[in-house]
Amino acid sequence: MRSERGFTIAELMMSMAISLVVLTAVLGLVQVVTKNQQRVSDRVAANQRARPVMTRLIDELHSGCVAAGVAPVSVGSTSSAISFISKSGAAVSPTPDLHVVALEGTSLTEQVFPPTGGAPPTWTFSNTASSSRTLMTGVTAPSGSQVFQYFAFNGGQIAVTPLPTPLSATDAARTVKVNASFAVAPSSSGPSAFDTKSPITLSDSASLRLEPASEDASEVNLPCV
Numbered sequence: 001m002r003s004e005r006g007f008t009i010a011e012l013m014m015s016m017a018i019s020l021v022v023l024t025a026v027l028g029l030v031q032v033v034t035k036n037q038q039r040v041s042d043r044v045a046a047n048q049r050a051r052p053v054m055t056r057l058i059d060e061l062h063s064g065c066v067a068a069g070v071a072p073v074s075v076g077s078t079s080s081a082i083s084f085i086s087k088s089g090a091a092v093s094p095t096p097d098l099h100v101v102a103l104e105g106t107s108l109t110e111q112v113f114p115p116t117g118g119a120p121p122t123w124t125f126s127n128t129a130s131s132s133r134t135l136m137t138g139v140t141a142p143s144g145s146q147v148f149q150y151f152a153f154n155g156g157q158i159a160v161t162p163l164p165t166p167l168s169a170t171d172a173a174r175t176v177k178v179n180a181s182f183a184v185a186p187s188s189s190g191p192s193a194f195d196t197k198s199p200i201t202l203s204d205s206a207s208l209r210l211e212p213a214s215e216d217a218s219e220v221n222l223p224c225v
Helices: 009-062 169-174
Strands: 081-086 097-104 107-113 115-119 122-125 131-137 148-151 177-184 200-207
Touching: 009 081, 009 131, 009 177, 009 200, 081 177
Parallel strands: none
Antiparallel strands: 081 097, 097 107, 107 131, 115 122, 148 177, 177 200
16 A cells, blocks of 8 residues: 555646647647638639639630621720620521620629621620629639730730730730639638638630631731631
């Protein structure tokens, strides 16, 4: 019985200190895992909101060549708003609608204006939109970039430098490629409280050609040819 002895105060204090250190480390690990899980969930949510919108926009741009020799992108298109004709369907000679997609504040909107007359390669459109809707909220322009960029052929290849905006009549008629890029937060309320980098950036492009461009540097290579 004399050899049986309990813990001393010093040993108990040391055990408590070690336990506290271990518990703090475990709690820190749990917090990191929770934040990372939230960040992944936020980015997945942002991607699920943004991907269908980007796909729709690119599909509409790809449907801009409704006839040979037309210029799908309209004069005055800017880095934050694009105006273009588009139509999909089984018609041999489809009459396009005029689409205007714009970043207004933190909302990406689209207006569609029905045709009122005209024939290829020019049409006239109503001043009243047949439909107007918000495609997505919580949208911003990519850091140091533009939502829309326009490119023309130069020396047989698509130029690296985008055309100046707003597009002039000459540049609009030469636009053969459109780049679209925007950043979107997980929800309309903005970035995640856990991570300000939770918004994701999506980028895609549409080539406005009916057939491969000529490699001859002297060819103009206009859109929809």
